[in-house]
Amino acid sequence: MPPFDGAGAFGLARYRPGRSLLHLLHPAAKALALAGLLAAAIVAPPPSELAALFLLLNVALLSWAPSALPSAYRTLLALAPFLLLLVAIQSVGVPSVRWGARLPLGPVVLFGGELASCVATLLRYADLVLLLGLWAATSRLSDLAYATESLSAPFARLGFPSRAFSLAITIALYFIPLLGEEAERLRKSQAARGLDFRPRGLGLIRAVRAFLPLLVPLMVLALRHAENLARAMEARGYSSGGTHTRLAVHPVRPADVLVPAVSLLLVPLVLLDPFRNVDSLLRSLAL
Amino acid sequence: MPFIDVVEAQYSYPGADGGALNGLSLRIERGEYVAIVGANGSGKTTLALHLNGLLVPSAGRVEVAGLDTRLAGSLAPIRHMVALVFQKPEDQVVGISVEEDAAFGPENLGLPRPEIRRRVDEALRRAGLRELRERSPHELSGGQKQRLAIAGALAMEPECLVLDEATAMLDPSGRSSVVELLAELNDAGVTLVHVTHRMELAARASRLVVLDRGRVAADASPREVFEREELPRWGLRPPAAFEISRRLSARLPVSLHLDVGSLGRELVALARSIPAGPIDQASAAAGRAARWRPATGRPIVELETVSHAYGDSRGLRGEIPSLRDVSLAVRGGEAIALIGATGSGKSTLLQHLNALILPARGGLRVDGVPITPDTRDLAPIRRRIGLVFQSPEEQLFEQYVGDEIAYGPRLQGLSGKRLTERVRWAMECVGLPFEPYKDRLTFALSGGEQRKVAIAGVIALRPAVLLLDEPTSGLDPEGAEEILGLLERLRAEGTALVLSTHEMEEAARVADRAVALSEGRVAFDGAARELFGRPEALEDLGLEAPAPARLLAQLRAAGLPLPAVALGAEELESALMDLFAPRAGGGTKRGKNAAV
Amino acid sequence: MNARKIAVAGALGAVAILLGATPLGFIPWFSGASITIMTSPVVIGAVIEGPVVGLVVGFLFGGFSFLHAAGLFGPVGPTDALFLNPLVSVLPRLLIGPIAWLVYRAIERLGVPVALVLAGIGGSLTNTVLVLGVIGLFKLASWAVLGGIAIVNGLPEAAANAILVLAVVAAWKRIEYGRRRGARLE
Numbered sequence A: 001m002p003p004f005d006g007a008g009a010f011g012l013a014r015y016r017p018g019r020s021l022l023h024l025l026h027p028a029a030k031a032l033a034l035a036g037l038l039a040a041a042i043v044a045p046p047p048s049e050l051a052a053l054f055l056l057l058n059v060a061l062l063s064w065a066p067s068a069l070p071s072a073y074r075t076l077l078a079l080a081p082f083l084l085l086l087v088a089i090q091s092v093g094v095p096s097v098r099w100g101a102r103l104p105l106g107p108v109v110l111f112g113g114e115l116a117s118c119v120a121t122l123l124r125y126a127d128l129v130l131l132l133g134l135w136a137a138t139s140r141l142s143d144l145a146y147a148t149e150s151l152s153a154p155f156a157r158l159g160f161p162s163r164a165f166s167l168a169i170t171i172a173l174y175f176i177p178l179l180g181e182e183a184e185r186l187r188k189s190q191a192a193r194g195l196d197f198r199p200r201g202l203g204l205i206r207a208v209r210a211f212l213p214l215l216v217p218l219m220v221l222a223l224r225h226a227e228n229l230a231r232a233m234e235a236r237g238y239s240s241g242g243t244h245t246r247l248a249v250h251p252v253r254p255a256d257v258l259v260p261a262v263s264l265l266l267v268p269l270v271l272l273d274p275f276r277n278v279d280s281l282l283r284s285l286a287l
Numbered sequence B: 001m002p003f004i005d006v007v008e009a010q011y012s013y014p015g016a017d018g019g020a021l022n023g024l025s026l027r028i029e030r031g032e033y034v035a036i037v038g039a040n041g042s043g044k045t046t047l048a049l050h051l052n053g054l055l056v057p058s059a060g061r062v063e064v065a066g067l068d069t070r071l072a073g074s075l076a077p078i079r080h081m082v083a084l085v086f087q088k089p090e091d092q093v094v095g096i097s098v099e100e101d102a103a104f105g106p107e108n109l110g111l112p113r114p115e116i117r118r119r120v121d122e123a124l125r126r127a128g129l130r131e132l133r134e135r136s137p138h139e140l141s142g143g144q145k146q147r148l149a150i151a152g153a154l155a156m157e158p159e160c161l162v163l164d165e166a167t168a169m170l171d172p173s174g175r176s177s178v179v180e181l182l183a184e185l186n187d188a189g190v191t192l193v194h195v196t197h198r199m200e201l202a203a204r205a206s207r208l209v210v211l212d213r214g215r216v217a218a219d220a221s222p223r224e225v226f227e228r229e230e231l232p233r234w235g236l237r238p239p240a241a242f243e244i245s246r247r248l249s250a251r252l253p254v255s256l257h258l259d260v261g262s263l264g265r266e267l268v269a270l271a272r273s274i275p276a277g278p279i280d281q282a283s284a285a286a287g288r289a290a291r292w293r294p295a296t297g298r299p300i301v302e303l304e305t306v307s308h309a310y311g312d313s314r315g316l317r318g319e320i321p322s323l324r325d326v327s328l329a330v331r332g333g334e335a336i337a338l339i340g341a342t343g344s345g346k347s348t349l350l351q352h353l354n355a356l357i358l359p360a361r362g363g364l365r366v367d368g369v370p371i372t373p374d375t376r377d378l379a380p381i382r383r384r385i386g387l388v389f390q391s392p393e394e395q396l397f398e399q400y401v402g403d404e405i406a407y408g409p410r411l412q413g414l415s416g417k418r419l420t421e422r423v424r425w426a427m428e429c430v431g432l433p434f435e436p437y438k439d440r441l442t443f444a445l446s447g448g449e450q451r452k453v454a455i456a457g458v459i460a461l462r463p464a465v466l467l468l469d470e471p472t473s474g475l476d477p478e479g480a481e482e483i484l485g486l487l488e489r490l491r492a493e494g495t496a497l498v499l500s501t502h503e504m505e506e507a508a509r510v511a512d513r514a515v516a517l518s519e520g521r522v523a524f525d526g527a528a529r530e531l532f533g534r535p536e537a538l539e540d541l542g543l544e545a546p547a548p549a550r551l552l553a554q555l556r557a558a559g560l561p562l563p564a565v566a567l568g569a570e571e572l573e574s575a576l577m578d579l580f581a582p583r584a585g586g587g588t589k590r591g592k593n594a595a596v
Numbered sequence C: 001m002n003a004r005k006i007a008v009a010g011a012l013g014a015v016a017i018l019l020g021a022t023p024l025g026f027i028p029w030f031s032g033a034s035i036t037i038m039t040s041p042v043v044i045g046a047v048i049e050g051p052v053v054g055l056v057v058g059f060l061f062g063g064f065s066f067l068h069a070a071g072l073f074g075p076v077g078p079t080d081a082l083f084l085n086p087l088v089s090v091l092p093r094l095l096i097g098p099i100a101w102l103v104y105r106a107i108e109r110l111g112v113p114v115a116l117v118l119a120g121i122g123g124s125l126t127n128t129v130l131v132l133g134v135i136g137l138f139k140l141a142s143w144a145v146l147g148g149i150a151i152v153n154g155l156p157e158a159a160a161n162a163i164l165v166l167a168v169v170a171a172w173k174r175i176e177y178g179r180r181r182g183a184r185l186e
């Protein structure tokens, strides 16, 4: 069994240091923009808009975080078999997309509409992967906690535990490598007692029991760490619902308003489908 | 009005049988330096948690500067005044960076930003972490993390700092840097309450409070407390210098000392004051010491020029070499102390010795057979060479003690009567009687008992070599003593031992061979007494020689003709008597002299 | 949320993520199949500290599996594509904790060990049914296939989670369970 290197898998997973517009954007603004674009990509039906976004994302990645591009495409390649299966189920032979010219592709004959639908699905997933890749390349994991706190701060007045929530994220991020090391230590100390993780026979209970020497102490340790940490937090004056200030405050600049605004506007825009004409042009071409 | 006033406080944890505090009373004035000691489970941590209202007494009361901790409104000001630092530094981190972590307390106080900045800067400067401010706490060493925890408390600018074994996880050099910081703070007027198992540290306080079963058993100056004969009953033993000076004071006119330095100075003065008689230096140095001869016979496990590098998990730097060209052979019946500063590679070396890590470069042989990645089944090797990890109680998982210990032997294929016998033997070996303990719930045992269960779980495999990583860390002096006794028994039965430790007294007691690591290299391999006879060499390794050896070195440096090494207090005493008895012509038995 | 709830939520969230990111969370069964146990930290959080903690752990777990599907934490497998949709990866996971907590509270008076087992099963089935349900609603796979997965994979998973929840919570709360009291020694 390979080692469980929590820290290796996380830490700075995909962050590429830099000083581009995106790097410097307020974490909350970036998260909002990300949310807007994700929503747009998910609701956008026509391939033309998805293609436009796809181009845009490639340009953005190339100019701001070129080294993140290969890993994004590697991910797409890994997802490809399932995506192809998916379009085969979702787009091929579905009556609603059976329009347009018949295009002979080797042994199969596709309608133009089917092809467009396939392309749209593939582009949608490509957009999602590139979008998240771009975001991750220009954000530290810790920005997640900061973004969560800033975005939920307005709801704190309504009773939403905004700070608690962002603290839980910070703690989780800090605990992942810590527990990864603990897991590795436990794996070794049980191996020293002869544990080999080989399931003995087909029994489900036996297979699970073989893992208990690892999982029970790991989770008990996590709970014990949590208990100690809770005490340390309280000792340093944390109280639920108490007011607090912050040392690190990210300044808000014009771009921090503009970028998410544009991205959030995309959702209604996509729903209105301004490229309708382009798509119908494509349709007519396909005819 | 006392600063902290604990009056008849009682507390029991939900679901626990006995009370953790049973009518405890204690007063602490502003600016005091109080050490709190006591056996495992005597209530030290529980008391510490009461001092700033993290726990509140079910009966009695705790007041800080006149504020009762039971009143909700007083908690914020109390936590502002009394800061707490705990044992495990990694459990106290709440920030994404060193700086943000230090800011957590002031943020909770709702201070304005410039004030937070000032306090964070000041706290980090004091703790010596200014250069590391941008780092993620995960990238700090154990000692640095502990100093970060202290910085986090300092940033609250508390009037009182309570430390609960805050130096337990540190090596000697890390420890002394924290201790210096504490002295500095106390000089600056901060009230200090230091909970510790290390009597040398406790002796630095001006007042020593002993807890026993949730009550104050003694409260006096360290010197007075160490003279009390109930000490062993409280699970304590005096610091080494005190024990040595007490032994000597029965035969020489020396007073009782708490640290080696001052005892040494008095002895030097004493030697100068007595006209020198004819001294047979050779006889003083010779004899006595049983000569150590390297063990012979076939090695059970051998490492040959092994190097190892951990891939840097944080992806920041390249590979971190942790072992470089290490060669080591362990023979039957040997006892080896593996010493070195934190990060010197001790744990990595131990894991190589039982094939948990297979050498990337170099060779490993067990009973003469080379072990390679192709070796099919490593389990028999790991049974022959048992490894007890640090804090092994954390690896427990079975409901019942008996099953926990039987786990390894069961995997080995033992069952029925033979299994039961094996478990019984292992339990009795570690001092847990079989019948009453085998059906107890593992998770309901005390920490010390859990550690014994974990050790029993390994020796139940009947290893020929037993490797132990810091087997006594976190135990009270009596608990540590029990583990050491167990190791001595195992050794007498013929089990070879390799133990890694920060405690040189322990190393000197159990082992006759010492292997010192420094930055992954073997810096010394030979007779333990030879190494302990060179305190400067140990210091270079970031370690501290055992007290008798330090004393001898000091006396020899002052020109007294003494042997280079003495491991125990007894050996030291006789060496000193050889020196003094002829000088004073037998008239030294003046009895105890309790000056200073 | 008090400090304790926050810390437990963070720590168990970290466990869930670690289980999802390393081989730890995939118990090999026969013929290469593996059982996932990522829901157990969510259930444990809910049972020990209440539904809100369960919800937060579930959110951390779901958020991770969403980001993971985009390849942000290392290589992905083909079927991860399903989890690129937050409605599949995040939404169902939010409900695991609260439902497990409801089950636990409803059955607690019949005995804590039984309640733990059923909460483990309940939490795991919530995950299976909702994730597969959303996948079905999006027509990402046919209902027949999904039903098959639910039975072949979902049921053993529920059992595995139940065992784990029981073992961990019993150890943490020092509860004795099982018909046999005492070690299995002669």
Ligand SMILES: Nc1ncnc2c1ncn2[C@@H]1O[C@H](COP(=O)(O)OP(=O)(O)OP(=O)(O)O)[C@@H](O)[C@H]1O
Residues within 6 Å of the ligand: B013, B014, B015, B016, B019, B020, B038, B039, B040, B041, B042, B043, B044, B045, B046, B047, B446, B447, B476
């Ligand atoms: N969380 C807990 N639940 C139940 N009992 C506890 C808990 N913590 C401590 N106790 C019990 O309370 C008593 C006092 O424990 P405490 O931790 O205060 O001792 P201590 O002096 O700090 O020990 P150590 O030297 O091991 O740190 C012990 O009997 C212990 O078993």
Ligand SMILES: [Mg+2]
Residues within 6 Å of the ligand: B044, B045, B046, B164
């Ligand atoms: Mg304690």
